[in-house]
Amino acid sequence: MIQQNDLQPEVQKPTVTVSVSDSSNTPPIGESGAGLELVPERSELDITLDRIAESIQARHPAVRRDCGAAAVRKKLIAILKHKFVPSSERMSYLRALDETHGRMCASSQWTKDGGEFAKSLENWLAPTMERYEAASTPQVAAPVVTKNVDQLKAEREQRRRDEGFADAQHA
Numbered sequence: 001m002i003q004q005n006d007l008q009p010e011v012q013k014p015t016v017t018v019s020v021s022d023s024s025n026t027p028p029i030g031e032s033g034a035g036l037e038l039v040p041e042r043s044e045l046d047i048t049l050d051r052i053a054e055s056i057q058a059r060h061p062a063v064r065r066d067c068g069a070a071a072v073r074k075k076l077i078a079i080l081k082h083k084f085v086p087s088s089e090r091m092s093y094l095r096a097l098d099e100t101h102g103r104m105c106a107s108s109q110w111t112k113d114g115g116e117f118a119k120s121l122e123n124w125l126a127p128t129m130e131r132y133e134a135a136s137t138p139q140v141a142a143p144v145v146t147k148n149v150d151q152l153k154a155e156r157e158q159r160r161r162d163e164g165f166a167d168a169q170h171a
Contacts, residue, residue, distance in 0.1 A: 048091055049073050052098045059105050060124075061115020067122045075125035082127035097132055104134075 053073035057065065067075075076094060079085075085093045101124075104110055110118040118124075124131050147155075 045087075045090055048094055049076055052076065052094050055098055056101050056125075057121065059102060060121045061105065061110060061118045063115050064118045064120045066120045072121065072125065075122070075127065078127045079125065079132065100132060100134075 050069075050073060053076055054069045057067070057069040057072045076097070079097070080090055080093070083093070104124075105118070119131060123129070
């Protein structure tokens with residue numbers, strides 16, 4: 001004979017861990033269910049995202065800190081999606097991004113006048129702007145070598161001789 005319970009589909013329940021509070025104010029388990037807290041298991045990526053989001057948010061210059069750790073976490077997830085970072089490389093990518101942020105915060109540009117010239121945190125983490133991938137030190141231009149007119153003329157004549165021009169003057 002088929003019973004009504006046999007017709008209902010089996011529902012899988014989410015995996016949870018039970019954490020018992022150590023507080024002395026908490027009644028023992030069994031008394032009105034107090035002391036039990038259902039905590040969903042968290043992946044290593046979730047833990048790393050939270051840790052790095054908190055680190056970046058706390059480190060950013062205060063005058064440009066315009067969002068909280070939860071918003072930073074959302075931005076980090078958006079960056080991972082925008083950059084199509086494979087799941088096997090997400091942890092190392094997040095660590096590298098955190099290190100880049102640390103270098104930027106230590107740079108003279110971002111520390112000048114209490115961080116006045118730093119990008120806002122939300123702006124720096126904008127996924128499509130990719131400022132988070134910028135080098136932490138500015139590119140140094142090659143030193144400018146000054147030459148006088150006579151040196152330049154001599155170099156020009158030497159090139160012309162090397163290239164076989166017949167009208168090159170002989171020095």
